[in-house]
Amino acid sequence: MKNLLTDIAGVRVGHADDAALASGVTAVIFDQPAVATIDVRGGGPGTREGALLDVANTVERIDAIALSGGSAFGLEAGGGVQAWLAEQGRGFVVRGAVIPIVPGAICFDLLNGGNKKWGRFAPYRELGYAAAAAAATDFALGNSGAGLGATTANFKGGLGSASATTPGGITVAALAVVNAVGSVTVGDGPWFWAAPFEIDGEFGGRGLPAAFTPDMLRARLKGGPSATPVENTTLAVVVTDADLTKTQAKRLAVIAQTGFARAIYPVHAPLDGDVLFVAATGEKTIDPLAGLTELGMVAANVVARAIARGVYTAAALPFPGALPAWRDRFG
Template identity: 85%
Template structure:
């Protein structure tokens, strides 16, 4: 296990980003269509094909998930991933037509200091294509891909991933883009809210503070009283090798949202666009009650770990007034 989303067989991940733009795209590709659904908890989401993921909708499986910066402009990234898949004949077939099913979501990084004067068309479609072309079993964490321009209330955000398995050996992994209105760390210290779920010092091994103070629980959000509902979002993709129905994938996404609450303070605000996609590759059967509940518990813990890892591995943007990275302050 590499502690990455690609620990799930048949899944590949690729990044494409632009340092001057201070934004990018991450593509998650499935070798075979995966059953998927989504759960949206934030008040300001931006999504592609989310209605298709409703359990009552007809199409059962997807070919890719695209996560992007760029706010609504970043939704173009899904078209780039779709083009890459279409060139390879991958997608949902209707007689002679082949339509790659690409869902996705975006986060707001338009005010992070990067050059967003791109002219008539945004660069995200091309970045999406490049991310799909770069997809493989190994990928970087931190300030890369869709996490390049991400920020939190007090530190640079980023992209993280983690993986785990249930007692029966069913694997689940998460990839997170952390651009939250809240904080991933406790107060002004180095401790992560997700510390109780850390595995093998994967985000610094600092544990929890010896005691909690009122200041540690203080309300801290990005932008303070002038924060807006469109500037923040945490995006998560959870993938398992379990055999799930679309309705069960929806339940897995709902339980996995708990991981955000374990890692970000505050979370699911009107100021966020928090989204969790859940996809299943269908290799291992799971009991629909006990087994799915255990899988959801493990998924939630894995989401919390992925969020902390994204901030832990992030690097500050090279612009005046940019937020520091965790390692700049505590590393």
């Protein structure tokens, strides 16, 4: 176990980013099509193929997920991932046609100091292709891929990942891009809201404060009173090796979203575009009631840990006025 999304067999992750742009793309590639669904809780989401993942709709399995910066421009990243998959002959077969199925979601990083004057066409399709081509079982956290340009209310955001195995033997893992309107830390201190779920000091081992002051509990919002609904998002991908139907995957997504509330304060606001994908590779049978409930409980914990790790591993951007990284303050 590497404490990464790729602890699920048959899952690979690739990044492509541009330091001058201060933005990038992360591709999650499934070696075999995976059952998938989506749960959207934020008030300002940006998604690709989201309707396809509704449990009432026909297609059940996907080939990849594209996560991108760039706000709505970043939705083109899915086309780049799709192009790479098409070259591999991957996709949903309709008679003689093969169509790679690539849902995706974006976060807003257009005001982080990077150069977004890209000309006629945004670079995200090419970044998506490069991210898919780079997919491997090892991948970087923090300022990588879609996490490069991410920020939170008080510290630099980033990309995090975590994994766990349930008492019943099912593995579940999460990847998160943390670009929240709120804060992942308690006040402006070193403590993470997700501290009760931390394993082996994976985000500093600071625990929680001995007491909570009113200042710790006040809202810290990125952009303050001028914040708008399109500026913030936390994106998460949860993958399990359980054998789930699309309806069961949806229930898992609903439970796993609890991890956002365990790690971000406040969360699911009209100022956020919070989106969570669930994919199941179908390797292990699971009890549909108690087993799925237990899996959801652990998945929520893993999501919270991945979010905290995204901030813990991030580095400040090299631009005037950039937010500090957690490590800049607390080492």
